[in-house]
Amino acid sequence: MEINANEIASIVRSVLNGMENGGAAPAKDLPPVPATARVAMLTAPKHFEVKEFPIPEIGDDDILVKVEGAGICGTDVHEWRGDPFGYIPLVLGHEGTGEIVRLGKNVKTDTAGKPIKIGDKLVTSVISCGECNICRLHPGETELCDKQGVYGLIPDNEKNHLCGWFSTYMHITKGSTYFVVNDLTLDQRMLLELAAVTTHALEQGKKTGRLNFNSKVLVQGCGPVGLMMIATLRTMGIDRIIAVDGNENRLNFARKLGATDVVNFKELPELAQRVQAVKDMTDGVGADFAYQCTGNTHAASDVYKYIRRGGGLCEMGFFVNNGECTINPHFDLCNKEIMLVGSWDYSAAEYPIAMAFLRRAKGMGIPLEELITHRYPLDQMNEACEMNVSQQGIKICYMA
Template sequence: MEINQINVEEIVKQILSEMKGGPVTSSQTPSTNMPKTSKVALLTGKQKIEVREYPIPEIGDDEMLVKVEGCGVCGTDVHEYKGDPFGLIPVVLGHEGSGQIIKMGKNIKRDSMGKVVNLGDKIVTCVIPCGHCDACLNTPSRTNLCENTGIYGLISDDETHLNGWFSEYLVVRKGSTFFTVNDMDLDSRLLIEPAAVVVHAVERAKTTGLLKFNSKVVVQGCGPIGLLLISVVRTLGVENIIAIDGDDARLSMAKEMGATDTINFMNHKGIDALVGAVKDATNGLGADFAFQCTGVPVAAANVWKFVKRGGGLCEVGFFVDNGDCTINPHYDICNKEITLVGSWVYSPQDYPITFDFIKRAKSIGLPLEKLITHRYTIDEMNEAMETNMKQLGIKVVFINDKF
């Protein structure tokens, strides 16, 4: 086998890295592999994504350049695509991504779990905490509440341009939290971020002390978040999970993810009939705990009525302002003495738990890979968004066909 000079240098660097127990802290990759420009899917107006090409900037000592493998399309992306509620346009969306480090600054040594980082590692990103707000200073385990948090894919376009995962390359900035995920396949890596949303919600629910092996749990809404939530609860050993949705195909998938009973709300006229169906599935009492995973105000009002006296509720589904809902404080809260927790995104501490969840789910036969139903290239991102808005599949993803 012929070994050229570049190969020899790379082999020596790798050996030295392993001997020292740390990464080779280089900001360069072999010149034959270094790109000059990157395509991005830039949201330039409401429901208008344009493919642009920008020069790749120089990488600083605390930054990385990542070649994007792919990224899931989130409901938050769709909200921004439809109406720009965050005021980010122009913006490169995409925060459910995975990619490979091809260039890194000399100060990059370990990921947010303390694992040694090397060129070629596959990574996912988490939040970029500001480090100086009240949440960062006083509750560092809850940086999801950071008042100035940054998330790739929700950063307005600037001189860097490569700020979201709907791109061929991503610049990972100083202060970012990120994790190496070399031991997972691509489909699993693309499910990590939404799974972390769910893991955070379940960790919040566990603080109530109401999730037990014999708990009867209702999950309302069987989109990607609801389906992943069903699978997380199932991996915890909960045997009685009731899924509620208006789509039979999604309810069928809920069964595959671990639901024991399903209720199609379209088959029940009025809230009383729907509550009756829930009680029929829970020995006439109602749920011990319920997770609300839709962004629909009427659903957020209905879910309170599914919970039995002394039960608990976690609101998962409102990440943008979808409007108010109406509840009765006496009947819905006080009379039943319900324990409520809210859930907001995730913190870096949720990611290690998420990795274990995905491995555990697969080990017990939950087919998480079936959640990914549609794949699009960077030139097809408008179509990807439209597919998501029409709810034609479950998890829509962008795949970088240049990887």
């Protein structure tokens, strides 16, 4: 078979185009990408503006993702309400996912070493600095990195406006962490970051030695974090879970996710009443372990009273400064010998564990995807955050 010079040149161009796009299809077969992307930019407290920016050139170490959706986190809402991080203006959204449409030629695998290609579904995780005391001396605790970054909590900059998931496209640059998640549904992918928070908290709780198959565990607060925590505990084999909240709809959903008992603080307004109710559910002694998942300082004080002597507590409700709480060191800690741990967020290395949890929960028939109750387009992000604050739904999401 004879091949002329023009045919040879065409073949070479096709091969080179494939190499430049992560070994994927030739450029002519790539999905189309517009010249610009739209973002919901937070320009002032409680004020998103939809803006349009050029999509930058994708470098050899970069990834361009067409956004499919993103969860709205409590941290997003805190930033929307009052800019506690001082990041305005910025594009929020760190619970996002989408499809790879462009891939730099140097990008061959994801952070876990899995092969990566155009068309794959992707999520991003946190980025540790690699230079601070924690990163250098305590590499197993990089969730505590002093300079930890995450897409969606990065101040806007001229080099890359597409650095948060509340956008139509995401530009992921060198040094990021990301994972291929083709086997997860869109809803599971939007819940993955939240699952990483609770699987990390589970491991923190286990460090106390007070959490095991026989534990009676109390979860205070049935927002998205508390509900996901209940599902995490149930998936790990804990079969006695007490949910505490004041919203009957959320308590009913807590039962669907694995709670065996519930306490509605609106029906039992006095702390002594609630403590007695918990004791009645736990052979008269109190919970073996508790997860405190609210950002309420009064709740943070109350939770110690629900725990038996010799029990344990994981505090995970304060991702921003919501003020101080009061405890009695004698009665709440020393007299009970409570083992207390905190839980911050997670490390990138914990994402594969969170993925495994989501798969396992689905296999057990735990309806995690029903956590998502409301979905909003880009031009209704202010309304989405208002819905989050109202607590009329559970998990609120942006859908591209």
